[in-house]
Every structure is written in structure tokens, then in C-alpha cells.
Amino acid sequence: MIKVAVFDFDGVIVDSNHAKEAAFYRLFDGNEKIPRAVVRDVVRRNVGTRFDILRDIFVLAGVPAERISPMVQEHAERFDASVQEWIAKQGLAPGAAETLQELKQRMCLYINSATPEDALHATVKNLGIADHFHGIHGAPSTKEENLRAILGREGIEPTEAVVIGDGEGDWYSAKATGAHFIAVASGFHDWSAYTDGFPVISGISEARDIVAKIS
Structure with missing residues (x-):
């Protein structure tokens, strides 16, 4: 789950x-x-x-x-x-508000970004979505370091977490820790060469159904 x-x-x-x-x-x-x-x-x-x-x-x-x-x-x-x-x-990406609102009822949500953490906190606050998240993590820590900290804080197994991202750093953090991964095809990274078998979605709104299937 x-x-x-x-x-x-x-x-x-x-x-x-x-x-x-x-x-x-x-x-x-x-x-x-x-x-x-x-x-x-x-x-x-x-x-x-x-x-x-x-x-x-x-x-x-x-x-x-x-x-x-x-x-x-x-x-x-x-x-x-x-x-x-x-x-x-x-504002938010299409479907982001609805997806976050729904998923936060079922699980703990976190942000893990390469953006410097101070700037990230300011942006999330300005968007009015800070209360959706149990934690907001950014640089200078790596995404893997942040993900390990999240797993430790929640006291869960890696298989009880899913990473949703559009970059190789997101994929690597999931692979290194053993968490599930859902790739977002935002145009930022080409996922066609990967053979891990993870799902690829076109936008955040599709994450709800995929997460439910993993659960």
C-alpha cells in the first residue's frame, strides 16, 4: 500500500x-x-x-x-x-489542484525538487498549496538524500512510497532507494530508452489512477 x-x-x-x-x-x-x-x-x-x-x-x-x-x-x-x-x-499545471486534493486524503504528500529550498517554499506558499504537503524539500541536498530523509521521517519501507517526476534525478532517487516511480512526459526528459517498466504519464492528473493501481 x-x-x-x-x-x-x-x-x-x-x-x-x-x-x-x-x-x-x-x-x-x-x-x-x-x-x-x-x-x-x-x-x-x-x-x-x-x-x-x-x-x-x-x-x-x-x-x-x-x-x-x-x-x-x-x-x-x-x-x-x-x-x-x-x-x-x-498557476498550477492542469489537474494539479484536483490531484493533490484527492491524494492528500489517502496518503502523505511531499515535494522533492532541485530548486533551492528557500525559493521553493516561497513559490509553494504563493500558490496556496503549502498545506497539502507534510514536507517541502529542495537543494542543496540531492533528491536521493531528501527521499531517504522522507522515508526515515515517515518510518516506512521504500515500497510504500512513490516518486512522481519528470527528470532523471527523480528516477534515480526512486531506483536508489527502492521506491516506486511514475515518470511524467513533460518534454524535459526522454523516457523512451529506459527499460525499468515504470509507467509514463502525460501529466499529473493521470497520477491518481496509477497510484491507486500500485496501492
Whole structure:
């Protein structure tokens, strides 16, 4: 029986993966020293936090080492403001409100994201869904570390938990701990090459029936 459902945030609860990529481009629009090609290269190969991505961009652009840290902080704040504004306008992914409302009646819900935890808490609060979750976990801890902490807190076996996410980090956290996994085909990651036999859904609203079948 599934007792805990652990959701990724971007691409699952909100359709924000592409919005975040666009926000990085907007940060450097018109900056001749940091061309769009550099930003695109880093964004598409770096799966770290916004701080990691910004640091890589500045290193590739040849910014002097002593200037990088303050520039990362400044641009991270601007990035967060841009993304928060977008999420506030767009709201939850289709079916997310109904899915969370239904599932929280049957099990404990958690968020496990690669987004920095402070920013994640602010976004979830602004969306008005914080009370749906027993815990909200983000970076700098890895998704596997967060998932192990969730399992420990709830005192359950990994097979009593399901991870619902659209990225390889979500899949890996489930595989490493032994939890069930449901992949979301948000366009962020290609699931066609995986042979684990996990279900792939097009959006969060389909998770309700899949979780019920696992249970």
C-alpha cells in the first residue's frame, strides 16, 4: 500500500521547466559579452541549481574569478523574481489542484525538487498549496538524500512510497532507494530508452489512477 507520494515540482506541479530556461535567456539579453549560445550551452547540459548554472555561464564568458560570486548572487535574485512572477501568472499545471486534493486524503504528500529550498517554499506558499504537503524539500541536498530523509521521517519501507517526476534525478532517487516511480512526459526528459517498466504519464492528473493501481 502506498503511504507517501513524493512529487517533483517543476514540470509536474507547475509547467515551469521551459519558463526557467527562458528566464536565463532574458537575464543576458543584450549582453554582448555573454552571447545566447553560451547561455544555451550551459542551461542544456547543467542539471544543477540556478547558482551552478550562473556560475558556469560566467566562467565560460571569462568573467574574472573575484567578480563571479557577487554576480551569481545578483543574477540569481533577478532570475527568481522572473520565475516567481511567471508562476504566479500561470498557476498550477492542469489537474494539479484536483490531484493533490484527492491524494492528500489517502496518503502523505511531499515535494522533492532541485530548486533551492528557500525559493521553493516561497513559490509553494504563493500558490496556496503549502498545506497539502507534510514536507517541502529542495537543494542543496540531492533528491536521493531528501527521499531517504522522507522515508526515515515517515518510518516506512521504500515500497510504500512513490516518486512522481519528470527528470532523471527523480528516477534515480526512486531506483536508489527502492521506491516506486511514475515518470511524467513533460518534454524535459526522454523516457523512451529506459527499460525499468515504470509507467509514463502525460501529466499529473493521470497520477491518481496509477497510484491507486500500485496501492
